[in-house]
Structures are given as structure tokens and as C-alpha cells.
Amino acid sequence: KQEVTQIPAALSVPEGENLVLNCSFTDSAIYNLQWFRQDPGKGLTSLLLIQSSQREQTSGRLNASLDKSSGRSTLYIAASQPGDSATYLCAVRSFSGGYNKLIFGAGTRLAVHP
Amino acid sequence: DVKVTQSSRYLVKRTGEKVFLECVQDMDHENMFWYRQDPGLGLRLIYFSYDVKMKEKGDIPEGYSVSREKKERFSLILESASTNQTSMYLCASSTRQGPTSGSTVGELFFGEGSRLTVL
Numbered sequence: 001k002q003e004v005t006q007i008p009a010a011l012s013v014p015e016g017e018n019l020v021l022n023c024s025f026t027d028s029a030i031y032n033l034q035w036f037r038q039d040p041g042k043g044l045t046s047l048l049l050i051q052s053s054q055r056e057q058t059s060g061r062l063n064a065s066l067d068k069s070s071g072r073s074t075l076y077i078a079a080s081q082p083g084d085s086a087t088y089l090c091a092v093r094s095f096s097g098g099y100n101k102l103i104f105g106a107g108t109r110l111a112v113h114p
Numbered sequence: 115d116v117k118v119t120q121s122s123r124y125l126v127k128r129t130g131e132k133v134f135l136e137c138v139q140d141m142d143h144e145n146m147f148w149y150r151q152d153p154g155l156g157l158r159l160i161y162f163s164y165d166v167k168m169k170e171k172g173d174i175p176e177g178y179s180v181s182r183e184k185k186e187r188f189s190l191i192l193e194s195a196s197t198n199q200t201s202m203y204l205c206a207s208s209t210r211q212g213p214t215s216g217s218t219v220g221e222l223f224f225g226e227g228s229r230l231t232v233l
Binding site for chain 1: 118120156157162172202206220221222223225226227229
């Protein structure tokens with residue numbers, strides 16, 4: 001059964017710092033992995049999607065990597081800003097769960113202070 | 115840009131009422147989903163639909179039903195609302211094609227959420 005873990009659960013950093021959020025999954029047989037951002041009381045915003053055949057994806061200051069063999073993905077945020085403060089979730093679409101079912105991590109709550 | 119619109123951001127209902135949560139997407143996506151999100155429990159899949167009039171149960175379908183009469187619209191129905199259904203409800207959509215096409219198929223897009231309180 002696929003399980004997704006995100007560490008740390010919460011993170012507080014000063015503005016301008018580069019930071020890494022971690023996502024690990026137990027079953028490496030995945031179709032893809034997706035990173036989301038969620039602001040308080042709002043829905044999820046898709047940030048990056050990495051297909052199983054890819055190693056990384058980039059969008060602006062965000063870079064997500066995928067290492068299937070070790071069951072890990074990282075989301076790198078460069079030059080963090082207060083506006084980056086949100087909860088970041090990763091979700092995995094795996095063979096065992098069925099293509100239409102994503103398994104979500106519990107999220108990392110990020111606070112970037114000026 | 116993909117747009118997933120949930121009709122109500124906040125609802126307050128009484129126990130036993132029938133509740134409809136509506137979701138519309140404008141990207142011609144085959145798949146649509148309903149999740150609920152609760153503190154400490156994360157996101158849990160209630161139902162999903164991969165085509166008009168087709169539906170499959172997710173992890174927690176009890177107490178819910180769904181309707182998909184048109185491709186762009188997916189409704190979640192609480193036949194008789196109970197206090198334990200107080201939650202944030204999130205609708206999502208994605209394309210159905212498998213991963214072999216090599217593009218960003220399968221990317222999941224969410225609506226803004228509907229916060230339901232059942233008194």
C-alpha cells in the first residue's frame with residue numbers, strides 16, 4: 001500500500017533563504033508525482049508535475065526532483081519570499097492505487113518571515 | 115488556464131438536510147473528483163468519475179452520492195447531512211489519458227473548496 005510522508009511538518013525561514021521540502025513514498029511503481037500549494041482556507045494550486053520517466057521539473061523559482069529508486073522527491077524553493085508562506089503537499093499516482101487515485105502527504109507548513 | 119469552479123465557498127446546514135455541492139470545470143477533462151479535507155486526516159477521496167454518468171467509490175463514500183450528467187459538471191450530494199460531515203470539500207479534475215503520451219496528462223486541478231458546517 002502506497003504511503004506518502006512529508007518532512008518536516010513545519011518550517012520557518014527568513015526571507016531570501018533557499019529551502020528544500022521533502023516527500024518520500026514507499027512504493028516506487030508510480031505514474032507521476034505532483035506538488036501543490038495550499039493557502040489557508042483555499043483549494044490546492046498545482047505547482048509541478050513530474051512524470052515517472054522524468055528526473056526534475058522547473059517553474060520559476062521552484063524546482064522539483066524525483067528519484068523513484070529511493071522513493072523520494074524534493075521541492076527546492078530559491079530565494080524564498082513571504083508570499084511563499086503556505087502549506088505544500090505532494091501527491092503520488094501509483095500503480096497499486098490505480099491511475100485515478102492520488103495518495104497525498106500530510107504537507108509541510110512553510111512560513112517565510114521578512 | 116484550467117478553471118475548476120465550486121458553486122459555494124461557505125455553507126451552513128442543519129442535521130438531516132439534503133446538501134448539494136456543485137463543481138464545474140472548463141477544460142473538457144474526463145476525470146472529476148470529490149475530496150474532503152480534515153485537520154490531521156489530510157485529503158480523502160470520496161468519489162470520482164471518469165466519464166458522464168460513470169462513477170467510482172473512493173475511500174470514504176458512505177453518506178455521499180454523486181451525479182455526473184454532463185462532462186463539465188460533477189455534483190456531490192449529502193442525502194441527510196450529519197455533524198461529522200462538517201469539513202472542507204474539494205473538487206478536482208484531470209485528463210484521463212494514460213501516462214504514455216509524454217505530456218502533462220493527469221495533472222490534477224482543484225477548485226477553491228467549499229467549507230460546509232452542519233449544525
